[in-house]
Amino acid sequence: MAEGPQLRTAIPGPNAQKVVARDTAALVRTTKCAPVVAASAQGVYVTDVDGNRLLDFASGVSVVNTGHRHPKVLAAIRAQLDQFVHVEGQDFYYDVQVRLAERLAELAPLEAPAKSFFSNSGTEANEAAIKLARWSSGRPRLLAFLGAFHGRTLGALALTASKPVHQAKVGPTIPGVHHVPFADCYRCPYKLDPSDCGTYCADVIEEQYFLRNLPPAEVAACFFEPVQGEGGYVVPPAEFVRKLSRLCHDNGILLVADEVQSGMGRTGKLFAMEHFGIKPDIVTLAKSLGSGLPIGATLARKGLDFGVSGAHSNTFGGNPVACASALATLDVLQQEDLIGNAARMGTYLHQRLLELQQRHEPIGDVRGMGLMQAIDIVKDRTSRAPNGPLAYAIVDAAISKGLLLLSCGPSAIRVIPPLLITSEQIDAGIEVLDAAIVQAIRASP
Template sequence: MALNIPKCLELVNIDKGMTSPAAKVPYYPLVVDRGKGATVIDVDGNHYIDLLSSAGAVNTGHCHPRIVDAIKKQTENLILYTPVYMYHEPLIQLSQKLFDITPGEYRKRVFYGLCGSDANDGTIKMARTATKRKKIISFYRAYHGSTYGALSLSAVSLPMHRGLGPLLPEIHHIPYPDVYRTPYSGMDEDDVTKYCVERINELFKTCVPAEEVAAIFFEPIQGDAGLIVPPKSYVKALRQICDTYNILFVSEEVQQGFGRTGKWFGIENFDVVPDVVVMGKAIASGMPLGAVVAKAELMEQWEAPAHLFTAAGNPVCCAAACATVDVIRDEKLRENATAIGAYALARLKEMQNRFEFIGDVRGIGLSIGVDLVKDRETKERNTEAAAKICYQAWQKGLLLSFFSGSVLRIQPPLVISKDQMESALSKIEEAFEDYESGIIPDSVLETVKGW
């Protein structure tokens, strides 16, 4: 049965005539009215279980009462007085909390921005200034954001770059260790690690001198590429390469931070300590904030106004972020992410045995990808299946999306209960059955564009 969404459709049509198409990746005509925990309600009153968390930005759930209370109290005292010229206590309190939870026993400093994108831009500036080197290494299929520096680091989608050049110079890309779609058939994790390490060494020997590289930007799980989980052996080898050549190891945690993987930060799953941690999205439970915590000496070599914003680290966002850290710790949301994530991963692997179009199920904690394929041998991406299944799940009361053309994105708020997850998985299974039986019409592809 189709959803009854007259007001949603009316507002979507109005929006289409007003906003830039460059800022939209539509899945279905959903106009969100309110949210609570892991539930979203549209303007027509339909309820949905949320498996997207507003693109991973609300790990504490929608409108968590402690977050809302912190925001309300702060707005009654001070909304903004720019920390560029003055000081305010919520920023100092947040900085200490971030120092406490980020890996590394070294002395730390922090700078703030408005999102993960500008946090990545600032990290490029900091790395080049601190090391006196200009070259930066990122990865094929990486996504770091939409500002010019972050865009230059990214290599996941041609429309992101087409017509926008020139981008920042001296940024070079290398293969990310994908153990599902391997460079050559028959490769195991060790083979993939060896191959990808060899590509770095080849780069250093041919066209990018290692002594000229300032930093390597690494996603501990490559998010928008389809939630690719690297071998631990590769991450350790990358850390060793950085140590050998005095290159900064940057852990880009915009999508995987703040409990998403069952740890404060995704890099902690690999027993490696980075030099720099880049944060955004879930840091303030939906309020606009980005931050970078790094070894103190890296920030002590540049000076104002090299990287500052009037509203960066504003009191309201800092108060929300402080409450976010407290909620994740006090309510054991990291532990919940581990437990519910393991349950979901097991259930989805059971479905993989049943449905031939599921090529791979992977993830850590509540960062899970279900890779849909046309053929398990060729691993050709099945974008049509992903689009139809997401649309059908929405019709059943579930917010499910996909990226990398074929990978279902399962990243719910960390407050999701086992009952909610079981209901969500049942809806996904029903959508799989509907796709397999061929009852989802091709017409939905006109609506679902995806990422």
């Protein structure tokens, strides 16, 4: 909840007399994690109410892939505002929504003709996927992974398993969800060596879970993130994803790729699952689809549909202004080569983070795909034990020095600038991150 108009960013800036500093920050922290009060934003920068310009390596949690206020996205939004803002897109037709559905169907690596259901957020996109999977398969159970984040409404929350705080005191969620360990090769849940484990984490689903308490013929869908996001930016090996895809196919289980965070060019391809060469049955999108306007999409392959009017619907999904923004977002990503830039700059960023790792012992791991990168902060490199407090201290120090960052998982810091970032801007961010790490290590107990 916002605390009121007197709030000021806790960073000394040109208007330092306005800064209420850490008291306000502490208050804000009861529900928010960063003491920044935004006033405006452009490109890769956010300016706060005190006039501080912050370099944005958080992208509004992977939302502004096209950068803040991209002129083509703003123009599309303005043009749609001049046409109409709402007539309700589930009962009536309008061109901009149909064009977006067609465009997504063309681009998504699904069996054609893919269909889209539009909503307002990632959690809603996953709710629709849960219902669609159960409806079309007639099966009740769902498979998901430890470390997953699929949203916070009670259906999607049932699939979410990244932090206990998400589940605490609000359960029970929907029944029928089974979680199994994910392919986390940095901290293998089975304590195996990834170089010769034969991706046991995929085999174990069939060899143990399916044989002991999860009848595969009752499983409607398996939900997975091609790169686990909130769980700590965990990149699974391609072999794991391919085995999972085969396992689902062989058992008539629908594979749902949640690309809410990893999609829309972030990993250097439009959809992260393209890196693995698999075709899921359902894809969910949100976050950067609308470049900041709320829109979620559930894309389903041929043959998957409710087929009955009213079985699933909403009021605001596929709002024309959000659809216009999404179409412009796709144009910008493709026409301005932002996806290619994400691949190139991702390689550069990864390299720069590896250099930081050489200088700073607490950086246990550097991982990611494209511009979906993270560093993992550990107590020591042998145990790889997460050092959450130090990770949070580094994020705090970076923000106070003008670099927006967000943590994820037990001890990772994500580094996710807008996809139009340049190597010079990456260098500037790395310099601040370097200084923030030094400061946080010095201050740590």
